[in-house]
Amino acid sequence: MAMELDKLDRRILSVIQKDARRAAELIGADIGLSASAVQRRMARMRDEGVITAEVAVIDPKRAGHPLTMIVDVEVERERPELLASLKQWIAMEARIQEAWYVTGAGDYVLVVVARDVEDFEALMQRLVSDNANVRRFQTRVALSTLKRGMLIPMEPAD
Amino acid sequence: MAMELDKLDRRILSVIQKDARRAAELIGADIGLSASAVQRRMARMRDEGVITAEVAVIDPKRAGHPLTMIVDVEVERERPELLASLKQWIAMEARIQEAWYVTGAGDYVLVVVARDVEDFEALMQRLVSDNANVRRFQTRVALSTLKRGMLIPMEPAD
DNA sequence: GATGAAAAGCCGTAGTC
DNA sequence: GACTACGGCTTTTCATC
DSSP: OOOOOOOOHHHHHHHHHTTTTTOOOHHHHHTTTTTTHHHHHHHHHHTTSSEEEEEEEOOOOTTTOOOEEEEEOOOEOSOHHHHHHHHHHEEEEEEEEEEEEETTTTTEEEEEEEHHHOOOOOOHHHHHHHTTTTTEEEEEEEEEEOOOOOOOOOOOOO | OOOOOOHHHHHHHHHHOOOTTSOOOHHHHHHTEEEHHHHHHHHHHHTSSEEEEEEEETTTTHHHHHHHEEEEEEOSSSOOOHHHHHHHHHOTTEEEEEEETTTTTTTEEEEEEEEEEEHHHHHHHHHHHOOTTTEEEEEEEEEEEEEEOOOOOOOOOO
């Protein structure tokens, strides 16, 4: 289950993480492999969990969620059971796209999308009222999104 | 080109943004539509740019980039031409996954993945040496990733 | 153990009603 | 929006290295 990826695996990944609909035959032609070999490798990487998912990327603006916020959340670290329920809360909230627990002053960093300011404010109010260990939070509004993606760099080297 | 999405469109999106490989027939069965109707809607949404891309999601740890950093970059705002070249620099750097220009003290927020600390340090050194308008930056290391995705909330309501 | 070639099945596409 | 026929892609099998 914890196989190493070889050069060909990485070249396949570098293609499909930009375009998952690309035909295996075309990928194979680029990297010198038959279509079936490409598909077998893809199936293996799905099984092993290297490929987590294959998803459609939606334009947030077109989908009615034009606002993006970066929120730093400061929490009390004293009570571990409250941290666990905060994690669950975050997992449940569809508007919270990304969340990291980071070094620093007991902080979580959240990336949040919202329909509008009211929508966002309501979410933040629920954040503090539902989670007693949230001390304070600081919001930064994304004025423009320069880059958005989850592309993992794939070095050609082996 | 700027059509509104109806309830069925949104239900299709809510499925394929989690699983783009799901057959149109199965999606249609769930939402009460024929396979061809689902496909036609998907084709239309691709044309209109609602569906930006269909991509494979890779586990960063398995792909040799286990570290994630959140970097706040403070820039001088005086020279607009330097801002433009910084944007280009960010766009070119594969390790920078996400970048927002945010409200606050002339800040960019970056999400960066790296192989190890040295790899990350080298990137940050190039950031400051290649971009004269970068005043300072502050790094927070992601100790754990609670959530990662680009799922746009899809309200069932119409 | 992985590959390439061919067969079979499934899915997406396009045209029609 | 549904139905049908077609073409293409994926999946499986099999022989080979």
